[in-house]
Amino acid sequence: AQSVTQLGSHVSVSEGALVLLRCNYSSSVPPYLFWYVQYPNQGLQLLLKYTSAATLVKGINGFEAEFKKSETSFHLTKPSAHMSDAAEYFCAVSEGGGSNYKLTFGKGTLLTVNP
Amino acid sequence: DTGVSQDPRHKITKRGQNVTFRCDPISEHNRLYWYRQTLGQGPEFLTYFQNEAQLEKSRLLSDRFSAERPKGSFSTLEIQRTEQGDSAMYLCASSLPSADNYGYTFGSGTRLTVV
Numbered sequence: 001a002q003s004v005t006q007l008g009s010h011v012s013v014s015e016g017a018l019v020l021l022r023c024n025y026s027s028s029v030p031p032y033l034f035w036y037v038q039y040p041n042q043g044l045q046l047l048l049k050y051t052s053a054a055t056l057v058k059g060i061n062g063f064e065a066e067f068k069k070s071e072t073s074f075h076l077t078k079p080s081a082h083m084s085d086a087a088e089y090f091c092a093v094s095e096g097g098g099s100n101y102k103l104t105f106g107k108g109t110l111l112t113v114n115p
Numbered sequence: 116d117t118g119v120s121q122d123p124r125h126k127i128t129k130r131g132q133n134v135t136f137r138c139d140p141i142s143e144h145n146r147l148y149w150y151r152q153t154l155g156q157g158p159e160f161l162t163y164f165q166n167e168a169q170l171e172k173s174r175l176l177s178d179r180f181s182a183e184r185p186k187g188s189f190s191t192l193e194i195q196r197t198e199q200g201d202s203a204m205y206l207c208a209s210s211l212p213s214a215d216n217y218g219y220t221f222g223s224g225t226r227l228t229v230v
Binding site for chain 2: 004009036041042043044045046090092101102103104105106107108
């Protein structure tokens with residue numbers, strides 16, 4: 001069965017500092033991996049996705065993530081945090097390649113950006 | 116098309132009452148998913164449809180829950196005899212089934228409070 005572990009339920013950074021949100025996955029087949037962002041009382045917005053192409057994936061709002069098979073990781077980074085990045089971030093895995101695209105989500109990491 | 120639409124945004128109901136939520140997916144998306152998100156957790160898969168066929172149901176979906184997508188367009192999720200444990204955000208998402216598209220478009224959710 002697939003699973004996702006997000007290390008750190010809360011990450012706090014200063015504006016302009018590096019953002020690093022950690023995600024480790026478990027999957028019995030080559031995974032497809034996603035990062036979503038959720039603002040208060042909103043649905044989830046897709047930041048980026050890895051679907052077995054390039055291991056370094058660039059997404060929206062300056063975020064990127066690197067797939068590392070040997071470490072079963074898919075950490076999310078952004079070189080310089082902005083106040084508008086404050087939100088909750090979810091990593092998700094899907095056992096893609098077949099007809100079932102059900103996603104399994106991590107518990108989320110709340111990002112706080114301090115002025 | 117402006118995305119996935121969910122109605123209502125908020126619902127407060129008394130324990131024991133029945134509630135029904137509606138989801139209108141992106142028009143060309145033939146896959147539709149329901150997820151439930153409780154406080155401090157990531158979304159959990161409930162069920163999904165391809166066109167009008169319900170292809171998978173989670174064991175989280177007890178007998179009190181039923182979902183339909185009668186004409187392969189909008190979907191409804193009904194909860195009968197609500198319990199306080201049903202309080203959560205119910206998220207709908209839609210997608211295309213093609214192998215080139217991984218990642219859903221989520222709606223803004225329906226927040227249910229059972230009092």
